[in-house]
Amino acid sequence: MIRLNRLIAQLLFLVPKSLVEIFAKQYIAGETLSQALEKTRELNDLKIDVTLDFLGEDPQKKRDCRAAVDVYKKAIKEIHNRNLKSGISLKPSQMGLKINKQFCFDNLHDLIDHARKHMVFVRIDMEDTSLKEDTIDLYLKLKKEFENVGIVMQAYLRSAIADINGMIQAHANIRLCKGAYYWEDRKVAYKDMNIINSSYAYLMEKLLSNNCFTGIATHDEKLLFEAMKLIDKLGVSKEKYEFQMLYGVQEDLRKIIHDHGHSIRVYVPFGKDWFAYSVRRLKENPKMVSYIFTNGIKN
Ligand code: FDA
Numbered sequence: 001m002i003r004l005n006r007l008i009a010q011l012l013f014l015v016p017k018s019l020v021e022i023f024a025k026q027y028i029a030g031e032t033l034s035q036a037l038e039k040t041r042e043l044n045d046l047k048i049d050v051t052l053d054f055l056g057e058d059p060q061k062k063r064d065c066r067a068a069v070d071v072y073k074k075a076i077k078e079i080h081n082r083n084l085k086s087g088i089s090l091k092p093s094q095m096g097l098k099i100n101k102q103f104c105f106d107n108l109h110d111l112i113d114h115a116r117k118h119m120v121f122v123r124i125d126m127e128d129t130s131l132k133e134d135t136i137d138l139y140l141k142l143k144k145e146f147e148n149v150g151i152v153m154q155a156y157l158r159s160a161i162a163d164i165n166g167m168i169q170a171h172a173n174i175r176l177c178k179g180a181y182y183w184e185d186r187k188v189a190y191k192d193m194n195i196i197n198s199s200y201a202y203l204m205e206k207l208l209s210n211n212c213f214t215g216i217a218t219h220d221e222k223l224l225f226e227a228m229k230l231i232d233k234l235g236v237s238k239e240k241y242e243f244q245m246l247y248g249v250q251e252d253l254r255k256i257i258h259d260h261g262h263s264i265r266v267y268v269p270f271g272k273d274w275f276a277y278s279v280r281r282l283k284e285n286p287k288m289v290s291y292i293f294t295n296g297i298k299n
Helices: 002-014 017-027 033-045 062-081 101-117 129-145 160-169 193-209 221-234 251-259 275-282 286-294
Strands: 049-054 086-090 122-124 149-154 173-177 213-217 241-246 264-270
Touching: 002 275, 017 275, 033 049, 033 062, 033 264, 049 062, 062 086, 062 101, 086 101, 086 264, 101 122, 101 129, 122 129, 129 149, 129 160, 149 160, 149 213, 160 193, 173 193, 193 213, 193 221, 213 221, 221 241, 221 251, 241 251, 251 264
Parallel strands: 049 086, 049 264, 086 122, 122 149, 149 173, 173 213, 213 241, 241 264
Antiparallel strands: none
């Protein structure tokens, strides 16, 4: 499965960007903050919460990281002024983690402080394993000072059990996902989807039964039903969990969960730098496979 994903991703890099864009659009709110805020309002009207993600990974220059901080600050202010139900999600690399850890910490500190003043929650996304230890370290430092910050754990990592035990001890606020960086080495990540799903179910039970706030971030029907069963069995209170899904994915399923009375949050990306994010989404979309083989490959 992972090998197939890798192949699909490589093929996507051969497809003209304009063609990828047609399919990518379903996953992105738009290129501008105002488009993202409009989508947020639409989702809020359906009683769905949002987390806004300004697209951009791995900027090479400090000034680009600072520009991203400024966009997020503007987003936070607008969320507050427009009374929207939304947090923000950001990538440590976008805040400069690959440039300098202290620089990244300062950017995160600045943003989370700004968000706290505007009563907005900040979720630090998890990227590939080369950044994992630093991301956890930064999160734990920031958590000592701020309550409005959470992190992400990836079930495909072999280290996930140990990391989650640490997070439970720290009373962390967690989003649990399967993990999107399909090129991870088998020494660090499980490659078999059945194992990844078992790991997800195990970690989800651990988090929910240990009173950690859990963002159940998956579109996997089986896991979603297991989650609902577990929530009933453990009597998990509404303040301790929510379901989370990506914009443009499995909207029917989103409605089923919502109609069953569970809180749901949608991850809404926006910005011009949509390519890397969209490639990760498209390779998770089975319909893309046949499309790629019948259309659009260059040469
Ligand atoms: P899986 O991929 O098995 O899909 C389950 C079902 O949903 C299948 O039927 C599948 O076809 C369908 N589906 C999934 N993706 C689809 C798509 N793009 N288009 C159409 N159908 C699709 N990862 C990470 O490493 N770090 C992070 O910080 C985050 N953050 C994050 C936030 C939120 C809110 C979500 C929902 C996910 C993430 N992820 C993430 C991504 C996550 O790790 C994972 O790559 C995707 O959610 C896909 O995994 P599923 O759990 O949906 O299962």
